[in-house]
């Protein structure tokens with residue numbers, strides 16, 4: 001069975017991916033909250049291992065990479081799924097908010113991809129899936145930091161995809177629109193209503209809608225797909 005590491009595994013999309021792929025892959029999960037990760041591992045007994053790491057903290061990421069190397073876990077698949085928002089209108093966007101989102105969403109992705117891809121190169125097979133966002137392509141009010149982090153991942157993914165294509169490693173992004181998870185639970189009723197009016201399919205997506213795309217991109221069926229972004233947004237933006 002191929003070994004898969006997913007970050008932000010206890011979140012809405014992360015859990016849906018674990019639930020969908022647990023019978024076909026050796027799943028390892030990474031999260032920052034020990035009790036949430038413990039709960040996830042208790043719920044899904046198939047989870048093979050877990051790592052506790054705050055992706056906003058470079059030292060902790062370095063430690064986890066060492067732990068993975070010490071235990072000789074050669075991951076075939078990396079799903080960079082963890083992400084945060086920290087919204088403010090641009091004129092009020094301070095460096096702290098900017099840096100926190102860039103570090104958690106983009107820098108951590110780079111560090112993990114850089115470390116784990118080395119073993120994939122040796123194995124001559126690998127899949128890297130990055131969860132981005134529609135707003136990395138369209139921009140969004142109050143999200144200059146978040147949009148930049150997600151657009152940054154897209155550019156980075158294309159470059160890595162070019163460099164690793166001959167090594168039989170594919171690198172792709174999935175850009176969700178609005179998905180029913182704790183990230184969108186902060187929307188007020190009126191915000192939800194006006195949002196749904198803008199979505200041609202007339203509904204917010206489910207975490208499973210995203211997990212189904214992850215399933216395709218980690219599988220052998222996607223072997224000729226690299227450097228792409230799969231948009232999962234109910235038609236909200238046709239990019």
Ligand code: NDP
Pocket residue numbers: 007008009010011012013014030031032033036053054055056057081082083084104131132133134175176177178179180181182183184
């Ligand atoms: P959730 O908030 O449910 O999940 C986010 C996950 O990321 C949680 O497990 C969270 O851990 C983890 N996380 C956040 N910060 C850190 C950190 N510093 N270190 C380690 N883990 C961290 O949201 P989603 O499931 O919706 O989000 C998954 C991905 O999908 C994100 O990258 C998000 O940007 C993207 N996305 C989501 C959309 C949506 O509408 N829901 C739309 C577009 C993109 P904890 O529980 O401990 O906070």
